[in-house]
Amino acid sequence: MAAKAPTTVKSVTRVFDLLELIAGAGGYLTISQISPMAGLPLTTTHRLLQTLIECGYLRQLSDRSYALGPRLVRLGEIANRQFGAIAMPQLKSLVSTLGETANLATLDDDRVVYVSQAPSPHAMRMFTEVGGRAHLHSTGVGKAILAQLSDDQVRAIAARTGLPSSTPKSIVSIDALLEDLALTRERGYAIDDGEHEVGVRCYATLVPRMPALTAISVSVPMARVDEGFADRAIPVMQGIAEEISTAANAH
The missing domain is CATH 1.10.10.10 (Winged helix-like DNA-binding domain superfamily/Winged helix DNA-binding domain)
Known part of the structure; x- marks a missing residue:
């Protein structure tokens, strides 16, 4: 043969x-x-x-x-737009269920880049520009991604980027960040508690089995966060994350 x-x-x-x-x-x-x-x-x-x-x-x-x-930048931008379009039905489903803005972001050169967003129907809502970049340590999606890395890898990223403060609640020390990430790993999701935008809380979870570390989040004005929001939201978000992974890997 x-x-x-x-x-x-x-x-x-x-x-x-x-x-x-x-x-x-x-x-x-x-x-x-x-x-x-x-x-x-x-x-x-x-x-x-x-x-x-x-x-x-x-x-x-x-x-x-x-x-x-530099030529990788253009390829990355096109790939992110395509990935964002693939995930949009799932993000809209997340908004329909929870009533809050849903975001999709990936790791890119020590930052997160937002590749898709489905807005909340509420007049008061979080808005993040698609294509916008943010620090890992001060965003829910960023901390969900950092929690997948070792402490040494997190320290290396912090050494390269610093831990700049976006709000008075931002984490600005490596010890506090590592403590927060340990809690994120334990509970299975990340929280940005007004650390990136004043008055906004974000809950984030990893999208599994992706070639680049990827996370989704919901952004909620503090005025609409009740004690049971996380218990309602996280199982829904984890299911949506699985759906996004399946859709992305099918293409």
Whole structure:
């Protein structure tokens, strides 16, 4: 029986592995770091990196380290728009059930980027611009994402971005952030208690099985949050997160 032809191209796989390595490290890796991480000889690694630079998908900095290139921005924006459109029916369902604004966001270069939103029918509601970026530590979606990382990874992100204060309730110390994330892991969802916008509470949960860390949230003015809101909202949000994951992975 003839051998079955391979369905993948090794060089293409290696290229995407390199991009994932650099993205996963937050960028700024040298070739001497990349080569052993990728399990490739220096010459092969150099050739692939140079090709990516020439195509605009990587750039080399003055210290000879490599970072993601500008052409990836356009691809990312298009992919986010498409993903946001796929998730919109589920977000609208979430709004229909809970009556509050629903958001979808993904991790992007140490920030969250909002890729879709279904607005609340109420006149008083939270509005976040699709395509807008925010710090991880002060948003519900950001903390839901950070809770999936190790404490060392969280410390590294905080070292790169700082912990700027958006409101008087923002978390501004790494110890307080790690304590909050431990609580998030324990209860299974994140809360932004007026830390990003004054007078707004956000509940957020992870969207499972996504290639990039992704979360959904509902944003509620404090005046409409009662004691039982979380108990009603979280099971619904977790079900919607599963639906979004299924829809996204089917495309």
